Amino acid sequence: MTATDAPIAGQTPPDSRRRSDPAEIPALSIDGVSHSYGARRALIDIDFSVAPASFTALLGLNGAGKSTLFSLVTRLFGIQAGRISIFGHDIGLAPGEALRLLGVVFQPRTLDLDLSVTQNLLYHAALHGIDRREARLRAGEVLARIGLADRAGSKVRDLSGGQMRRLEIARALLHRPRLLLLDEATVGLDVKARADILGHVRRLVTEQGIGVLWATHLFDEIVPSDDLVVLHQGRVLAHGQVARIIADTGAQDINTSFTRLTEAAADCGSLSP
Amino acid sequence: MSSTVIKDQPAGFSLAQYVTCLNGIVWREGLRFLHQRERFVSALVRPLVWLFIFAAGFRQVLGISIIPPYETYILYEVYIAPGLIAMIQLFNGMQSSLSMVYDREMGNMRTLLVSPLPRWYLLSCKLLAGTAVSLLQVYAFLLIAWFWDIEPPPIGYLTVLPALVLSGLMLGALGMLISSGITQLENFAGVMNFVIFPMFFASSALYPLWRVQEGSPMLYYVCLLNPFTHAVELIRFALYGQMNWISLAVVGGCTAAFMIGAVFAYDPSRGLSRRGPAGGET
Numbered sequence: 036m037t038a039t040d041a042p043i044a045g046q047t048p049p050d051s052r053r054r055s056d057p058a059e060i061p062a063l064s065i066d067g068v069s070h071s072y073g074a075r076r077a078l079i080d081i082d083f084s085v086a087p088a089s090f091t092a093l094l095g096l097n098g099a100g101k102s103t104l105f106s107l108v109t110r111l112f113g114i115q116a117g118r119i120s121i122f123g124h125d126i127g128l129a130p131g132e133a134l135r136l137l138g139v140v141f142q143p144r145t146l147d148l149d150l151s152v153t154q155n156l157l158y159h160a161a162l163h164g165i166d167r168r169e170a171r172l173r174a175g176e177v178l179a180r181i182g183l184a185d186r187a188g189s190k191v192r193d194l195s196g197g198q199m200r201r202l203e204i205a206r207a208l209l210h211r212p213r214l215l216l217l218d219e220a221t222v223g224l225d226v227k228a229r230a231d232i233l234g235h236v237r238r239l240v241t242e243q244g245i246g247v248l249w250a251t252h253l254f255d256e257i258v259p260s261d262d263l264v265v266l267h268q269g270r271v272l273a274h275g276q277v278a279r280i281i282a283d284t285g286a287q288d289i290n291t292s293f294t295r296l297t298e299a300a301a302d303c304g305s306l307s308p
Numbered sequence: 309m310s311s312t313v314i315k316d317q318p319a320g321f322s323l324a325q326y327v328t329c330l331n332g333i334v335w336r337e338g339l340r341f342l343h344q345r346e347r348f349v350s351a352l353v354r355p356l357v358w359l360f361i362f363a364a365g366f367r368q369v370l371g372i373s374i375i376p377p378y379e380t381y382i383l384y385e386v387y388i389a390p391g392l393i394a395m396i397q398l399f400n401g402m403q404s405s406l407s408m409v410y411d412r413e414m415g416n417m418r419t420l421l422v423s424p425l426p427r428w429y430l431l432s433c434k435l436l437a438g439t440a441v442s443l444l445q446v447y448a449f450l451l452i453a454w455f456w457d458i459e460p461p462p463i464g465y466l467t468v469l470p471a472l473v474l475s476g477l478m479l480g481a482l483g484m485l486i487s488s489g490i491t492q493l494e495n496f497a498g499v500m501n502f503v504i505f506p507m508f509f510a511s512s513a514l515y516p517l518w519r520v521q522e523g524s525p526m527l528y529y530v531c532l533l534n535p536f537t538h539a540v541e542l543i544r545f546a547l548y549g550q551m552n553w554i555s556l557a558v559v560g561g562c563t564a565a566f567m568i569g570a571v572f573a574y575d576p577s578r579g580l581s582r583r584g585p586a587g588g589e590t
Binding site for chain 2: 165
């Protein structure tokens with residue numbers, strides 16, 4: 036999202052200008068998406084987009100609806116209302132075309148602990164129809180890039196938490212996606228491992244032009260130049276560049292800005308679905 | 309929303325990509341099986357205990373008259389061998405479904421479900437992989453059983469293969485369908501009580517149906533309606549180079565029905581979406 040404005044409390048930004056330009060088709064476009072678990076509304080009329088080659092942080096507390104949103108984007112859940120597109124491919128109508136452009140790192144570990152590092156990568160490659168020879172080449176490349184080449188034959192259960200996360204990121208990149216989703220990818224890691232992973236993902240944006248949606252509840256993972264979507268109790272409270280959101284809320288930092296946004300939303304009763 | 313899309317790869321998937329995916333899933337299932345040696349041993353020990361102990365004890369109690377496909381009087385061990393083969397596949401099918409529930413709870417299932425290939429195809433590959441594993445177990449059992457005088461005609465080892473594939477697919481699809489409805493790993497114990505044991509005992513695996521009919525006409529009809537009975541009979545006839553057409557039709561029909569049900573249940577717009585994210589996720 037190349038935000039030029041920072042709407043507050045669920046207002047939708049005028050982004051038709053960007054979408055009308057075919058050269059800037061959003062990497063991810065979420066239009067009017069709502070989702071309920073029975074009577075409980077987990078997401079309410081979500082609208083935002085992620086631009087190619089950008090880093091967008093999805094900030095929300097536990098229970099905000101981040102994982103539900105990720106499950107919808109990855110088609111683990113069916114879309115009940117609204118529309119989600121990845122580089123213009125509707126996830127409901129053309130899931131194959133959309134998912135092949137998408138790499139995902141889920142919040143829980145999804146590696147097979149009994150298989151080796153390379154075997155996990157080869158399995159993922161097979162699920163994307165990448166033949167064994169090509170998969171081995173790519174596995175070698177991504178492992179070298181994330182500094183795990185020397186652990187290629189190790190069982191995954193022998194890796195540290197940080198190494199597992201790096202491996203999951205490597206796996207998500209194996210089929211060369213153009214959009215990468217990471218759901219709380221640094222949870223449970225030490226400070227250094229967190230910084231390493233965040234740095235690596237940011238380099239993917241600048242060096243490889245991958246669009247990134249980074250879900251987090253940690254304010255210190257966000258920098259002023261990032262695009263930001265603030266998700267709270269299933270609603271988007273604000274989206275735009277971090278610096279702009281901070282300025283619009285009259286705050287000094289994102290932490291205070293987030294507090295003001297959530298308090299304002301509670302005051303105006305917009306959070307009672 | 310612009311209708312423009314970005315296409316940097318050809319639309320759809322080639323046949324080679326589908327085959328690569330199938331190979332990958334079978335390969336991964338095989339690796340997991342090799343890593344779980346105790347699973348292989350227990351899969352063999354269970355039917356062998358029935359063969360060596362149960363059958364030896366009941367040999368003198370249960371008389372078996374000459375019934376197709378047998379052309380002469382047979383030992384009780386010979387009679388229950390096809391039932392034990394089907395039991396291996398039944399347990400394997402349920403084991404596969406247990407691992408699917410485990411994978412779903414642990415998150416591994418997401419790796420499979422976010423593949424861009426069609427979901428029905430991914431689940432079919434998973435089913436084929438589970439069936440392939442069950443074939444290894446069955447032939448290992450048949451090898452040991454041969455030393456216990458279970459000696460079907462040599463051609464039977466070949467003619468039984470298609471029957472094993474079909475019955476393995478049916479029982480695997482049933483397991484997959486059941487796993488789609490289980491929300492917690494702890495609930496799987498119920499499957500043992502409500503699916504495996506009733507299916508096994510209310511079938512022709514341990515006693516011929518005419519014997520059941522003599523004892524309880526009601527149970528006889530239950531056995532007739534039990535798809536596991538037909539899996540057993542399909543295997544029994546195929547092991548002796550013969551075809552039981554009714555069993556073939558029932559097993560084939562049930563395979564299709566269970567598979568359609570499983571694909572339907574794993575469809576994101578119907579199944580998983582009602583449950584919400586796994587515990588701890590937001």
